[in-house]
Amino acid sequence: xxxxxxxxxxxxxxxxxxxxxxxxxxxxxxxxxxxxxxxxxxxxxxxxxxxxxxxxxxxxxxxxxxxxxxxxxxxxxxxxxxxxxxxxxxxxxxxxxxxxxxxxxxxxxxxxxxxxxxxxxxxxxxxxxxxxxxxxxxxxxxxxxxxxxxxxx
Ligand SMILES: Cc1cc2nc3c(=O)[nH]c(=O)nc-3n(C[C@H](O)[C@H](O)[C@H](O)COP(=O)(O)OP(=O)(O)OC[C@H]3O[C@@H](n4cnc5c(N)ncnc54)[C@H](O)[C@@H]3O)c2cc1C
Numbered sequence: 001x002x003x004x005x006x007x008x009x010x011x012x013x014x015x016x017x018x019x020x021x022x023x024x025x026x027x028x029x030x031x032x033x034x035x036x037x038x039x040x041x042x043x044x045x046x047x048x049x050x051x052x053x054x055x056x057x058x059x060x061x062x063x064x065x066x067x068x069x070x071x072x073x074x075x076x077x078x079x080x081x082x083x084x085x086x087x088x089x090x091x092x093x094x095x096x097x098x099x100x101x102x103x104x105x106x107x108x109x110x111x112x113x114x115x116x117x118x119x120x121x122x123x124x125x126x127x128x129x130x131x132x133x134x135x136x137x138x139x140x141x142x143x144x145x146x147x148x149x150x151x152x153x
Pocket of ligand 1: 035037039040041042043058106107114117121127128129130
């Protein structure tokens with residue numbers, strides 16, 4: 001057994017827009033994965049659970065790093081906002097304490113500088129600490145996607 005397994009090789013892709021990311025993912029369906037902090041993804045790749053050819057870094061896309069609160073529409077957390085930023089946000093502490101506490105229970109400060117709430121939800125582990133809090137608060141995920149063309153000539 002290899003005590004120091006390495007990541008398999010992959011190609012790093014950094015799209016500028018959500019449409020570009022989505023198009024790439026649909027064109028390379030089954031071979032490409034979106035990633036945020038990669039705290040789940042790299043572990044699964046290291047352990048050979050998954051072996052994507054492409055990792056699509058969606059952190060640079062506009063809006064992904066924004067966190068905002070509006071009394072009527074509520075809290076909006078960009079997919080790339082890390083857990084430490086969620087914990088530090090006054091609007092989360094004031095209005096969504098259970099989410100703040102759930103995020104704080106995740107691993108360590110160092111890990112939380114990478115790990116995101118959206119990644120925690122998308123990974124869908126039954127042990128995901130922020131999933132229960134998001135459900136309790138009636139959280140919603142905004143999902144953007146292209147559909148692969150199935151038309152044949
Ligand atoms: C040492 C260690 C300790 C941990 N401790 C805890 C803990 O105490 N509690 C806990 O809940 N978790 C824990 N985790 C798990 C992990 O840190 C969390 O699940 C984290 O929140 C995942 O976020 P991420 O940004 O790193 O996601 P990533 O690893 O980047 O992505 C996670 C999954 O989501 C998918 N994905 C990413 N972005 C998108 C997107 N925009 N659209 C669709 N799918 C997407 C990826 O393809 C991947 O399948 C731990 C992990 C490690 C390594």
